[in-house]
Amino acid sequence: MRKEFLPFTRPSVNESDIAAVSEVLRSGWITNGPANAGFEAALAGLVGNRYAVALSSATAAMHLLLKVMQIGPGDEVITPSMTWVSIANMIELAGAKPIFVEVDRDTLLVRPDAVAAAITPRTKLIVPVHFAGAPADLDAIRQVAKDIPVVEDAAHAVGTFYKGGHIGKHHSAIFSFHAIKNITCGEGGMFVTDDEALATAMRRWKFHGIAMDAFDRQNRGRSPQAEVISPGFKYNLTDMQAALGLNQLKRWREINAKRTQLAMLYRELFADMPEIRPLGDPAYDFIHAWHLFIVRVDSPKLDRNTFMAEMKARNIGTGLHFRCAHLQKYYREAYGYQPGTLPDTEYNSDHITSLPLFPDMTEDDVRDVVAAAREVLA
Numbered sequence: 001m002r003k004e005f006l007p008f009t010r011p012s013v014n015e016s017d018i019a020a021v022s023e024v025l026r027s028g029w030i031t032n033g034p035a036n037a038g039f040e041a042a043l044a045g046l047v048g049n050r051y052a053v054a055l056s057s058a059t060a061a062m063h064l065l066l067k068v069m070q071i072g073p074g075d076e077v078i079t080p081s082m083t084w085v086s087i088a089n090m091i092e093l094a095g096a097k098p099i100f101v102e103v104d105r106d107t108l109l110v111r112p113d114a115v116a117a118a119i120t121p122r123t124k125l126i127v128p129v130h131f132a133g134a135p136a137d138l139d140a141i142r143q144v145a146k147d148i149p150v151v152e153d154a155a156h157a158v159g160t161f162y163k164g165g166h167i168g169k170h171h172s173a174i175f176s177f178h179a180i181k182n183i184t185c186g187e188g189g190m191f192v193t194d195d196e197a198l199a200t201a202m203r204r205w206k207f208h209g210i211a212m213d214a215f216d217r218q219n220r221g222r223s224p225q226a227e228v229i230s231p232g233f234k235y236n237l238t239d240m241q242a243a244l245g246l247n248q249l250k251r252w253r254e255i256n257a258k259r260t261q262l263a264m265l266y267r268e269l270f271a272d273m274p275e276i277r278p279l280g281d282p283a284y285d286f287i288h289a290w291h292l293f294i295v296r297v298d299s300p301k302l303d304r305n306t307f308m309a310e311m312k313a314r315n316i317g318t319g320l321h322f323r324c325a326h327l328q329k330y331y332r333e334a335y336g337y338q339p340g341t342l343p344d345t346e347y348n349s350d351h352i353t354s355l356p357l358f359p360d361m362t363e364d365d366v367r368d369v370v371a372a373a374r375e376v377l378a
């Protein structure tokens, strides 16, 4: 058995990250400033978009987006139930109704036919999720969406490509830099778009409803008398965070390459274990970011929760991404959802677990995880 506990994830922070944050701390300007501008430009450059707006989290980005789009009571937003519940929470808190749709049983990517079936005259927005680092079928989703806006949840998708283009290219998407994501700045998010009006509105709503922030006023010679155009929130990112995010983003290829190498080894080693079933790949051309390595524990001998506990007893951490949204207490009670509503989502919600996957892991760590799983199942 392993002597040291192997967590399911750990941020990859190196000396250059620490130096970048220290430089901000010594600079005398620690809230949003030059590092924010650099981080925004770098992500816009990677994605291939004109605008990027740095925010305190992806959840904050969704909150602002719903406000900017004036989505509220009487409106519906379509999103998979197999996702982090923060998106549904923001829809609910805006007074709109989340419409949860089914995912593919093997990839956990939202099904375009399920999206099509859920569209009504009240549908104001569709939010597909690029699950675990694999892209949803955007062409098919846009085709069924017609004129309804599609904004992608790209929280798992720095380095994810769909049919040759980076996720978000020429479209609107929300990225997350929370501590467990491939590229992190502790907490943070980014909204990217090619729509200038949308980008301007997001920037205004993120900072008190003033058309410019403190950095603009002090350092860019803009009017210090800037006034409130409409009430706004305070969802800006500090420059300590932005400097970390920017420095991490420079290393995205290296970080994702290591994740890919480890994921391929897992797949190879689990090939002869039918009770541990990794997620499948979509059929179209894509590049995976390998944010998570998710398997389904499908054994008559033990359930997923027992598997996770037995792995922990062997010093292996696991995660659960995600428990489906529609059967969580609030949504169950608010909308009367019963088990059986979304069978493929629910099957996965009951059987998935995320195995350790982070850049500073070794191939021997992967072998330890597989050996422990083999022992647990024996």
Ligand SMILES: *Cc1c(COP(=O)(O)O)cnc(C)c1O
Binding pocket: 056, 057, 058, 059, 060, 083, 084, 086, 087, 129, 153, 155, 156, 175, 176, 177, 178, 188, 189
């Ligand atoms: C992490 C995550 C979010 C939320 O990101 P935050 O930056 O923590 O708000 C949204 N959607 C998905 C799929 C996520 O995994």
